[in-house]
Each structure stands twice: as C-alpha cells, then as structure tokens.
Amino acid sequence: MIEKSLPKPFVREVARTTWYLTRRRDRMHMAQELSSIFIGGYALLLLWGVKALAAGPEAYQAFLTSLGSPLSLGLHWLVLAVTLFHTVSWFGVTPKAMPVQIGEAFLPGGIIVGGHYVVWIALSLFILFVAGVFNGG
Amino acid sequence: MARSNKPLVWSLFAAGGTVAAFVLPALVLITLMAGYGQVPASLSYEDMRTFAGGWLGKLVVFGVITLCLWHAAHRLRTALHGLGLRADGAVAVVGYGIAAAGTFLSVYYLLRI
Amino acid sequence: MSYKTIELAILRYRPETDQAPWFQDYRIPCEEDWVVLDAINYVKDHLDSTLSYRWSCHMAVCGSCGMMIDGEPRLSCKTFLRDLPEGKIRIEPLANFPIERDLVVILDDFMEKLQRVKPYIIRKEERALDQGEHLQTPAQLARFMQYTHCINCCCCYSACPQYALIPEFLGPAALALAHRYNLDSRDQGREEREEVVASNIGIWDCAFADACSLVCPKHVDPAGAIQQMKIGSTIAWYLDHLGLGRKKT
Numbered sequence: 270m271i272e273k274s275l276p277k278p279f280v281r282e283v284a285r286t287t288w289y290l291t292r293r294r295d296r297m298h299m300a301q302e303l304s305s306i307f308i309g310g311y312a313l314l315l316l317w318g319v320k321a322l323a324a325g326p327e328a329y330q331a332f333l334t335s336l337g338s339p340l341s342l343g344l345h346w347l348v349l350a351v352t353l354f355h356t357v358s359w360f361g362v363t364p365k366a367m368p369v370q371i372g373e374a375f376l377p378g379g380i381i382v383g384g385h386y387v388v389w390i391a392l393s394l395f396i397l398f399v400a401g402v403f404n405g406g
Numbered sequence: 407m408a409r410s411n412k413p414l415v416w417s418l419f420a421a422g423g424t425v426a427a428f429v430l431p432a433l434v435l436i437t438l439m440a441g442y443g444q445v446p447a448s449l450s451y452e453d454m455r456t457f458a459g460g461w462l463g464k465l466v467v468f469g470v471i472t473l474c475l476w477h478a479a480h481r482l483r484t485a486l487h488g489l490g491l492r493a494d495g496a497v498a499v500v501g502y503g504i505a506a507a508g509t510f511l512s513v514y515y516l517l518r519i
Numbered sequence: 520m521s522y523k524t525i526e527l528a529i530l531r532y533r534p535e536t537d538q539a540p541w542f543q544d545y546r547i548p549c550e551e552d553w554v555v556l557d558a559i560n561y562v563k564d565h566l567d568s569t570l571s572y573r574w575s576c577h578m579a580v581c582g583s584c585g586m587m588i589d590g591e592p593r594l595s596c597k598t599f600l601r602d603l604p605e606g607k608i609r610i611e612p613l614a615n616f617p618i619e620r621d622l623v624v625i626l627d628d629f630m631e632k633l634q635r636v637k638p639y640i641i642r643k644e645e646r647a648l649d650q651g652e653h654l655q656t657p658a659q660l661a662r663f664m665q666y667t668h669c670i671n672c673c674c675c676y677s678a679c680p681q682y683a684l685i686p687e688f689l690g691p692a693a694l695a696l697a698h699r700y701n702l703d704s705r706d707q708g709r710e711e712r713e714e715v716v717a718s719n720i721g722i723w724d725c726a727f728a729d730a731c732s733l734v735c736p737k738h739v740d741p742a743g744a745i746q747q748m749k750i751g752s753t754i755a756w757y758l759d760h761l762g763l764g765r766k767k768t
Contacts (some may be wrong), residue, residue: 285490285492286489286490288488289488289489299485299488299489302481302482302484302485302488303482303485305477305478305481305482305485306478306482308422308426308430308474308477308478309474309475309477309478309479309482310478311430311433311434311474312470312471312472312474312475312478312508313475313508314437315433315467315470315471315474316471316475316508316511316512316515318437319458319467319471319512319515319516319519320511320515322451322454322455322458322515322519323515323516323518323519326451329451329454330451333440333445333449336437336440336441337440337441337442337443338441341441342438342441342442345434345437345438345441346438348434349431349434349435349438352426352430352431352434353431355423355426355427355430356426356427356428356430356431359423359424359426359427360427385427388428389427389428392428392429392432393428393429393431393432396429396432396433396436397432397435397436397446399448400436400446400447400448400449401446401447401448401449401453402435402436402439402446404446404447
C-alpha cells in the first residue's frame, strides 16, 4: 500500500438549511417532502370529525358547520392542490420501485403509472358516489 | 453494523402514502363541498353513524386516518433533517408521538360509535 | 479558424500555497464539436500546464472525468459545449468530496464503501469444477443488467443531498452495486450484504430525492435500486420479526 501524503485536502461547506433552494429538482423534492404536512393535517381534521361523530348530532353538526369557515375553505383548496401533487408524484415513481419484468423486457413505466391513474379515477368516483355526491340537491 | 428498525416506520410511511394518493383527493373534495353547504347525502349524521358503526367502516376510517398520520410523521422527520434540524431523535419522538396519539384517539372514538 | 471563443472559470486549489480554492478564468478558441474535456485539455496543453484533473477514455466509459459543470455533476467528456448556455462555463471538482488539487477530489470514502457491500458473487457452497459453469438465461441476465452499467464516476454522490448532509451514508453507487449482486441468479449473498445494506447508513439513509438517477450518465437508476431494496428489506424485516424469516445459522 502506497502511503499517500495529502498535504491539505479542502473540504467544502454544505449549506445545511438552504441547499434545496438552488436546483429545481431539489426544490421539487423538498416540496414533496413538505406535502406530508398537509396530508397529516387533513388526517387530523378527519380525526376531529370522527370525534364529533362519536360525541353526538350537535357536535357533528358543529363540525360540518365549521368546515364552511373562510379559513377552512381556504385551507381545503390548498390541501386539495397538495394532495393532487402528492398523488401525481407518488404514482410517478412506482415503476422505479416496482419494475415488472416480462421475459427479457420490462413493462414500460407508462403502463404502470397509467394503471395507477385508472384505479385512482375509478376509486375516486366510487368514493364520491358512495358519499352521495351524484345524488343531486 | 446493526440492521435498522426503520422498516417498521417506513412501511407505515409507504402504506400511508399509497392510501393518501388513492383516496385523499376525493375525500378533500367531499369535505370541501360540505364546507360550501353542499353536504353530500351520505355525510349526514345518521348515515355516517351507520357507516362507522360497522366493523368495515371502522376499519376504513381507522386505516385512512392513522396511515396518513404515520406517513406524515416519517416524511416530516426526513424533511426536517433536510431543512437543517439535526436533532433527529427528538423530531422522531415528537412526530411518531403525535401519530401514536392519533392512532389511539381514532380507536377510542371509533369504539364509541 | 476556430468555431468561437469561450470563457472558462475553473476552480483552482494548490494545497502547498492556497488557503482556499479560487476561480481562474481562461479564454480559449474552441471547435463546434468539442466537449468540456477538450476545452480543459486545451488549457492544459496551451495555457496552463499546472492545471490538474482526471480523465482517460474520452468516451464516457471509464468514469474518470466527473466534475461540476455549471453546478451540475457531469462527465466532462460527455458534456458538449454547444449544449451549454452562453457565457462563462463554471468548472469545479465533484461536490461532496474533499479537494486534493484543482479538479482532483479524494475518492477514498467511495472506494471503501464500494468494498463494504461485498460486490462479488457469494455462494453458500462453491460450485465444483466438474459441475461446469453457472448457467444463466437471458431473462435472468436482464434482471440485473442495468445495474452493471455503473462506471464509478461518482456523479451520483455529488448530486445526493443525503450524502452531502450525512457523510457516513453508503451512497447511491455502492447500494446499486449491492442490488446488482442481489439480483444476480448466481449470487446467494443477499443476507451477508444486508448487514451493511439494511443498516442505518445503508438504504435507510436514502430520502428518495432521485437526484442520483437524474445525473447518472449511464442510466443505472440507483434510486430505483435503493427503493427496490427498501421493499425487499422491509418484507424480510416483517418475516423475521414474525418468526417466519430465514433460518438463523
């Protein structure tokens, strides 16, 4: 083993709190990570709804009414945008995590992603239907 | 080098992310409509009590809420580390603690329906 | 008559005289079909023979010439001048590695991590000579072929935010190499590699930023390799903890 004598290697600083701002791909990654705040927040809203449901009709009605506050409506639009962003980015990476090999070839990623969208649309329509959204009035 | 126990929280993160991707947009749309006064029919107190009264309904509600909470807890742990917060242990305890509290509460409330 | 004149800003560092790196500007004539490596070679040959940098094949197979070009980790032999925006081209050594001199970085950490994942066929029992060679179908080869394409250029380590923040992290190339052997039908060493791969500085330090795969000049997709290993290791972890896992030797 040849002993390397390195007089003075220079170690460059890493911008610990701002590194993700420089490149678009790093900003996108951080945005995806932070989307989880809104997913967790919405889950807490659902939890609050379950609490109200368990407490009784008055509490539940109060919960439904509070959904109409300007803050709630504003946050809802934001959460809707973020959950759609999450869905698109989550589906987008499925071919990397679950490659499907058929013989010597691999299923094109577009088919795997497309399949997710088909299931998502069908499931979303089903949820909306069961909720009574299409009953009109 | 010990094998990590991260698979436990990571599997919850992955399951939660998948559930969130598939069902949250529709659910957000529903509560958004309710906020505008267009409360979908099955969101009535009676229908929701019926839905959450059965074991399947309880399972669905429990699954959606808790998996999304654990997804957020784990992902935010990574995000905060990336934002420069190095106290990973403390962040993990707080984040998973909130998710655990939410898990316990969802069971508690659902059992009262 | 050259195509045009371009300007390069190259980060210099001479450990015997410099306290910190600094940019040196060069103006050079270039041809339309040049890559950044040609421009740097021109500097070395005609303007400044003190400039130090690594290169070899000039055809994107040896992995020697990785460097930061306008802030992105790229192979200088594969980056065409005509594809870069107008203006001064900023050339720096690969990020996340200590600078030895000028554009030469110290890759010892990477070399050590490559060895730690045991990148060779591991057999529980070696095949006897009279059994003949391992047979492998084209489909079995296709399963891991992509992950054999790594040329160890370290561009992925320069792009990886986790390697920047957590120096102990094994990193994309080492983990993709582990996956290459885990997927090889001749290999039986997945369990042995798990000790290091499934540790807290292995796959579990990866945050799936995907930067590695985006910069990889050979389209190895180390991010995909790591996510596949996360799924495999998670299933194995549950089986182990439910008592359904591998037999302990």
